[in-house]
Amino acid sequence: MVNCAIEITGLTVTRGDRLVIPDLDLRVPTGQVVGLLGPSGGGKSTVMRAIVGVQQTDSGDVQVLGLPAGHRRLRKRVGYVTQAPSVYGDLTVRENATHFARLLGVADPQAAADAVVSRVDLAGHADERTDALSGGQRGRASLAAALVGDPELLVLDEPTVGLDPVLRRDLWALFRRLADDGVTLLVSSHVMDEASRCDRLVLLREGAVLADDTPAHLLERTGAADAEGAFLALVDEVAA
Ligand SMILES: Nc1ncnc2c1ncn2[C@@H]1O[C@H](COP(=O)(O)OP(=O)(O)OP(=O)(O)O)[C@@H](O)[C@H]1O
Numbered sequence: 001m002v003n004c005a006i007e008i009t010g011l012t013v014t015r016g017d018r019l020v021i022p023d024l025d026l027r028v029p030t031g032q033v034v035g036l037l038g039p040s041g042g043g044k045s046t047v048m049r050a051i052v053g054v055q056q057t058d059s060g061d062v063q064v065l066g067l068p069a070g071h072r073r074l075r076k077r078v079g080y081v082t083q084a085p086s087v088y089g090d091l092t093v094r095e096n097a098t099h100f101a102r103l104l105g106v107a108d109p110q111a112a113a114d115a116v117v118s119r120v121d122l123a124g125h126a127d128e129r130t131d132a133l134s135g136g137q138r139g140r141a142s143l144a145a146a147l148v149g150d151p152e153l154l155v156l157d158e159p160t161v162g163l164d165p166v167l168r169r170d171l172w173a174l175f176r177r178l179a180d181d182g183v184t185l186l187v188s189s190h191v192m193d194e195a196s197r198c199d200r201l202v203l204l205r206e207g208a209v210l211a212d213d214t215p216a217h218l219l220e221r222t223g224a225a226d227a228e229g230a231f232l233a234l235v236d237e238v239a240a
Pocket of ligand 1 (some may be wrong): 015016017018020038040041042043044045046047149190
């Protein structure tokens, strides 16, 4: 049996008066980079919020690392980066990382902070206030804060939005290194060309899983040349 970092069964979520997630089943295997892809408004952020335990749900079960989503024992084991940078603008990059390390009860907060700041390639900006950084740098400062507790699962909501191609490549290389170290990553994106960098792809549309497969199988199954083509082929298949 595949070891799963995330197991979602029968998840239903209503936001406002809209049924956003009708009845979702999803399993995310441990130690892989899983891409959560799909059009804007398809429910990616909502699923991620349910996984980290901040989304009110109607029904269903969300298990994360063998515990119910949002369990206090998951606080240090799960890192979450939202689309909005979640760092304090009036603190430096290093101070932010140190602050989150202390909150998580990390043994040597300053050493842990320095290590993650280097890991996200911000050592050269460690002593700058985050409100003076570029958007991409601020995003990486948020990622450093999420990494400082050495999480087993990282949930990243569109981490590459607004980044130039070089930074996007570097960030994906970092995700790969983390996965090689055994971390499970769930990464949302609506940039389909990022799909090829994932071990597995979950295509989400209108709160439903259109496909959950490896990139190679997905292309083979649909006969498409790339993930975008595969996605469109699957949409047509459902509509037919
Ligand atoms: N606070 C809210 N109140 C009511 N409805 C909401 C709220 N936030 C999101 N929604 C609705 O829930 C649906 C799913 O949104 P969600 O943010 O999960 O999609 P997404 O796939 O992450 O989109 P994007 O790629 O644009 O971030 C959308 O129809 C959206 O309008």
